[in-house]
Amino acid sequence: MSEHTEHTGGEGDALIIRDVRILGAEPTDLRVENGLIAEIGPQPPGGRSVDGGGAVALPGLVDLHTHLREPGREDAETVQTGTQSAARGGYTAVHAMANTSPVADTAGVVEQVWRLGLEFGHCDVQPVGAVTVGLEGRQLAELGAMADSAARVRVFSDDGRCVDDAVLMRRALEYVKAFDGVVAQHAQEPRLTEGAQMNEGVVSGRLGLTGWPAVAEEAIIARDCLLAAHVGSRLHICHVSTAGSVEIIRWAKSKGWNITAEVTPHHLLLTDDLVEHSPAGAYNPIYKVNPPLRTRADVEAVRAALADGTIDIVATDHAPHPVEDKETEWSAAAMGMVGLETALSVVQEAMVDTGLLDWAGVAQRMSVVPARIGRLAGHGRPIEPGAPANLTLYDPAARTLVDPAAFASKSRNTPYEGMTLPGRVVATFLRGKPTVLEGKLT
């Protein structure tokens, strides 16, 4: 597939995207004009065009949980490289988490990140604001100032840390109602996870690594669901990883409470026994992540929950780290995995190829609903005339050997190195402008 320019006149900046299967349907063509989808249906030859080669067309993916690391850890990732990585993964918008240095807890920092996103233009960058000053869990950050800033923050999170003080969490949930915000909670009871290294279970017991028990996640989720119901607020739960969490969320949703939840690609595919047995050797911190990889039963539960809507969305928790922070003994290593460039392939492997989701379901969970939770008006719209031309073209028949050296991300900490995953992002369009063509950044 490549971009052909044949000036046949009279088309302005129109772009024809030929031979794509919208949400996996029969092949058709799209005409894009002024950044919008102008028409769907067979297009006459000629004009500036891109051949989709029968790829599946999805609305541009939206990540609700990305660590871009700038400002502060530009050695791991920058807004530029992180958004290049996002575009390569088929994303047209990412929510940049607040645990930078300085923390994104003021209007100044969120505006800085937002402007950097605009400047590079690989995808839209929507900053997330910290819930508490310095992520310290003591005093609310100026949430209103961040909401009113040019960055128009709507998602607030201390991600990386849990807002564990129940009163502070209640106040945050209540306060953000004034500007239709949502608190995205990193559910981790801190006392139950002091020094925690991996999922507490059979493997942690054998390996002598301090356990991170499922209950430490589930107890906070249960409490926060009750708090959100009590004050009538919107709650979003980050990176759900356990079967017990799924049951609690299912129960809370059955009450009609306004709760949404995400799961990461790695929690849909990988299990804690990789810490003991993997091609990368035992105790390889490439598998160290927070919340930790869980058991096969947990993986089955979060897949089923994503399929039935108990878990609303997939969010990457893209967490870049430099090599030296992973080439260490386990307990000294940083927690986290990069995920933007492999997310769609992992979701295909875990959800589509297993028959749990079709492409319309993937579009809901990786574009439409995350955009709705984040209140991103220009993203996650159905592929129809009049909608912004934010599009991802994806070839599910391709097979890709994961090669970290080929990533656009500055970091290489992927747990999928050497694995062959299904599918390949062939093109990404942000408001009609290609950011990726033939799998390469434009």
Add this chain to the structure above:
Amino acid sequence: MNRHLISAGDLSRDDALLILDTAEELARVSERSIKKLPTLRGRTVVNLFFEDSTRTRISFEAAAKRLSADVINFSAKGSSVSKGESLKDTALTLEAMGADAVVIRHSASGAPHRLANWVHGSVVNAGDGTHEHPTQALLDAFSMRRRLGGLDGRRVTVVGDVLHSRVARSNVLLLHTLGAQVTLVAPPTLLPVSVDTWPCEVSYDLDAVLPKSDVVMMLRVQKERMNAAFFPSEREYSRRYGLDRDRFARMPDDAIVMHPGPMNRGMEIAAEVADSARSTIVEQVANGVTIRMAVLYLLLGGEIAQ
């Protein structure tokens, strides 16, 4: 045998018996007036100790020297490690020096596994965090075998902080491999949640288990556990799980008492029990040198000159 000795679980029954039998042979040599063998002449053994453990380091050092290996002691204190050098860079340094074996003690579970990725020589785990201490389990098995004959069907009770004990993990694996029946006794707070998947029995009641034990192995209670709500007080721990004179009296007459050291006398073990004739605690230290000689000898492929 594997190139490394990192987990007792890596040893087959044949491997374990080979090490114990080799140790027996070496023990006979140690009874000679000249204890030194030329076996590992020209080979270099590095003792890489990131954690203070004079006893274990000296034991490995004596073992390597009796086999005529060159020994380099690399302690983290005062070295480049304390200035922030990574384990990987330390490993590459040792590699450049041509270490044939690296004996590593580290506070992080799994550090020897990581080290094995970066060096070509054999890696011997001398204790990693709360994971394993395989040469301790081997010397314990060696001590038991010398006192009791064989290990098949023997009932070994391990008492104490199993959750944080590398000695317990290695002993459960090795003793199971050697056919002994292991029972772990501890307050529930000091057992891993998944201990029911281990190849052993578990009890919270020391008094019920003692009369059925051929070996009682007491584990050290670390000071930091005492302040972290794993049990209410030292005295309560000692009352419920300490091996005092009364409990010692209820053990079978030929049962032995073990402790990997260092002991908290009066806490997990009464002084008179530790010093009794049925205690192997001093033998364990002597056997430590012998078993480590056997391990280095087998890993480095030396030959015993008769």
